[in-house]
Every structure is written in structure tokens, then in C-alpha cells.
Amino acid sequence: MLELDAVTKKFGGLVAVNAVDLHVGEGEILGLVGPNGAGKTTLLNLISGIYRPDGGRIRYRGEEISHLSMDRVCRKGIAKTFQHTHSFPGLTARESVMIGSLFGKSHHPTMDEASREAAELLDRVGFPRERIDMPLSNLNVIELRRTQLARALASRPKILLLDEMMTGLNPSESGEAVALIKSLRDDGLTVVVIEHVMRVILGVSDRLVVLDRGEKIAEGVPDRVVRDKRVIDSYLGERYA
Ligand SMILES: Nc1ncnc2c1ncn2[C@@H]1O[C@H](COP(=O)(O)OP(=O)(O)OP(=O)(O)O)[C@@H](O)[C@H]1O
Ligand SMILES: [Mg+2]
Structure with a gap:
């Protein structure tokens, strides 16, 4: 589905x-972990076309996408949520999702269609129905996260890139988020997820990739990766200590 080859x-x-x-792989949930500054966000930014690689190649379904702009990559079916939410606090949840639907796809819906679609997507991600026309500045953390997710889904992606979507959620909220991500995968999505909370990343990922100082230092099934000496030394030691 997605292949990175010596990307720098x-x-x-x-x-x-x-x-x-x-x-x-198609239908996989891949977890990306590593210490602060390891290069995780940069890697997702490279995949989503925010940055161009200085070396190496990125292929999506066999087609090279390394040189494509972010909106071209998005229209091909790769959508990313953002780690920080500081954009447009005056927009409502529905409007913010409509933007994804109006600009993220090659087919442009009408305003009415986009509005209806935004409401459906917010519903799909568990956003409370009675609050969809509230400004973003009035929403709590979990409502903002659900809005971000719905907005990414509005471009109808095949691959969803999630950057610290579950940060700031309490254990019961992050449990719900894990179930939601798995249900999106069951609907046919492929997911790459960055997350620092080990309980969460282990609960959601089929496979883990560990980055440290820009390099991939381990990958494999979560159970094995967490017992890897290099991973414990560079990352897990400090978390489990
Ligand atoms: N736009 C930029 N300009 C200059 N340096 C950058 C830029 N973006 C990231 N970096 C640097 O690249 C390195 C990797 O950063 P990146 O944000 O990818 O790490 P990360 O693994 O996502 O970390 P965190 O867990 O803190 O989010 C860091 O040293 C960071 O300071
Ligand atoms: Mg980051």
C-alpha cells in the first residue's frame, strides 16, 4: 500500500x-514510536506531501508520490491529522469538517452535500450531535480530536495518518479512541499512528516501528519490539522506569 525506500x-x-x-500493508494499523525529536512527525509530513524528501522514494500503490504536493497526495487518498490544533477557533465543528470535504477530494460536493456529509462523519466518530454547530473554541479535548478525525475522513482517504490524536485524553477516552481507530480499519482504512502512551499504542497497533534520532531502530509485532534491547535503552527505559 505504502512503501518508503531510504527516505531522508x-x-x-x-x-x-x-x-x-x-x-x-493494506488494512494494517502501524504504530510509530520513539523519543521526542526522533523524526516521527517529519516522517508523516513527508508521506503526506507537506515536505519533500531530500533522498529516497515514497510509493503509494506502486506509484511514486515523493514529489507531489500535499493536496495532490490528499486527493490520491492519504489524509493526515495535525499534532497541534491552532487553526480557526471561530469555525464550528461542522464547518471545519466541511473544509476537508470541499477541498480534500477530486469530486467537489455542493455546500449542502458537504454540510450533510460533515454531520454524518462527525456522527461516525462519536461527536455529540447537539454540538456540531458549536465553535471549536467551545469544544473540549475529546470533541476537538473527534473533529480532527472527521475532518481527515472527509477527504475519503484510504490511508489515515494520525499524529498524537490521543494525547491529553483520559484512559477511558483513549480506550474509546482505540476502539474507534480499529473500527475505521474494519471499514477498510489503513492507519499509521504516532502515540507516546505505550498502553495506547500497544493496544491499537498490529505492528510497531521505532525511530530514534531519525533512524529506524526496530520494527515488528509489539510484543517483540518492547523486548528489544535498543528500544528499551533509547526509549522504553525512561517510560517504564
Ligand atoms: N520545520 C522544521 N525545521 C527545522 N527543524 C525541524 C523542523 N521540523 C522538525 N525539526 C527537527 O527535526 C527533528 C525531528 O522532529 P519531529 O517533529 O519529526 O520529531 P517527533 O518524533 O515528531 O517528536 P515529538 O515526539 O516531540 O513530536 C527534531 O530535532 C526537530 O527539532
Ligand atoms: Mg511529533
């Missing part, structure tokens, strides 16, 4: 992502 991204002298090979 530099910021000045800093190599944020260093020759990373990665593949994501």
Missing part, C-alpha cells in the same frame, strides 16, 4: 529522517 529529510545540518525504509 534534513533541516539545515540536522538529519531529521535518515534513510528510513518502511512499508505499510
Whole structure:
């Protein structure tokens, strides 16, 4: 479904992502973990076309997408949520999702269609119906997360890239989020998820990839990866200590 071949991204002298090979199978939930600054967000930004790689290739269903702009990548079926939510606090939840629907697809719906679709998607991700016309500035964390997710889904992606969607949620909310992500996969989506809370990432991922200082240091089924010495030394030690 998605294949990265020796992908590298530099910021000045800093190599944020260093020759990373990665593949994501159709219908898989791939977890991406690693310490702060490991290059996780940069990697998703490369896949989604926000950045262009300085080296290597990214292929989606066999087609090279490394050089495509973000909106072209999005229209091909790859959507990303953003780690920080500081855009347009005056928009309502419904309007924010409508943007994804109006601009994220090659087929442009009418305003009425986009509005109806936004309501359906917000419903799908468990957003409370009576609050869909509230401004984003009035929403709590979980409602904002659900809005972000619905907005990404509005472009009708095949691959969903989630950057710390569950940060700031309490254990019961993050449990619901894990169930929701799995149900999206059951609907046919492929998911790549970055998350720091180990309980959450282990609960949701079929497979884990660990990055450290821009390099992939381990990958495999979660049970095995968490017992890998390099992973414990670079990342898990501090979390489980
Ligand atoms: N736009 C940018 N310009 C310059 N340096 C950047 C930029 N984006 C990221 N970096 C640097 O690249 C490295 C990787 O950052 P990145 O945000 O990908 O890490 P991360 O694994 O997502 O970390 P976190 O867990 O804290 O979100 C860091 O050293 C960061 O400071
Ligand atoms: Mg990040």
C-alpha cells in the first residue's frame, strides 16, 4: 500500500529522517514510536506531501508520490491529522469538517452535500450531535480530536495518518479512541499512528516501528519490539522506569 525506500529529510545540518525504509500493508494499523525529536512527525509530513524528501522514494500503490504536493497526495487518498490544533477557533465543528470535504477530494460536493456529509462523519466518530454547530473554541479535548478525525475522513482517504490524536485524553477516552481507530480499519482504512502512551499504542497497533534520532531502530509485532534491547535503552527505559 505504502512503501518508503531510504527516505531522508534534513533541516539545515540536522538529519531529521535518515534513510528510513518502511512499508505499510493494506488494512494494517502501524504504530510509530520513539523519543521526542526522533523524526516521527517529519516522517508523516513527508508521506503526506507537506515536505519533500531530500533522498529516497515514497510509493503509494506502486506509484511514486515523493514529489507531489500535499493536496495532490490528499486527493490520491492519504489524509493526515495535525499534532497541534491552532487553526480557526471561530469555525464550528461542522464547518471545519466541511473544509476537508470541499477541498480534500477530486469530486467537489455542493455546500449542502458537504454540510450533510460533515454531520454524518462527525456522527461516525462519536461527536455529540447537539454540538456540531458549536465553535471549536467551545469544544473540549475529546470533541476537538473527534473533529480532527472527521475532518481527515472527509477527504475519503484510504490511508489515515494520525499524529498524537490521543494525547491529553483520559484512559477511558483513549480506550474509546482505540476502539474507534480499529473500527475505521474494519471499514477498510489503513492507519499509521504516532502515540507516546505505550498502553495506547500497544493496544491499537498490529505492528510497531521505532525511530530514534531519525533512524529506524526496530520494527515488528509489539510484543517483540518492547523486548528489544535498543528500544528499551533509547526509549522504553525512561517510560517504564
Ligand atoms: N520545520 C522544521 N525545521 C527545522 N527543524 C525541524 C523542523 N521540523 C522538525 N525539526 C527537527 O527535526 C527533528 C525531528 O522532529 P519531529 O517533529 O519529526 O520529531 P517527533 O518524533 O515528531 O517528536 P515529538 O515526539 O516531540 O513530536 C527534531 O530535532 C526537530 O527539532
Ligand atoms: Mg511529533
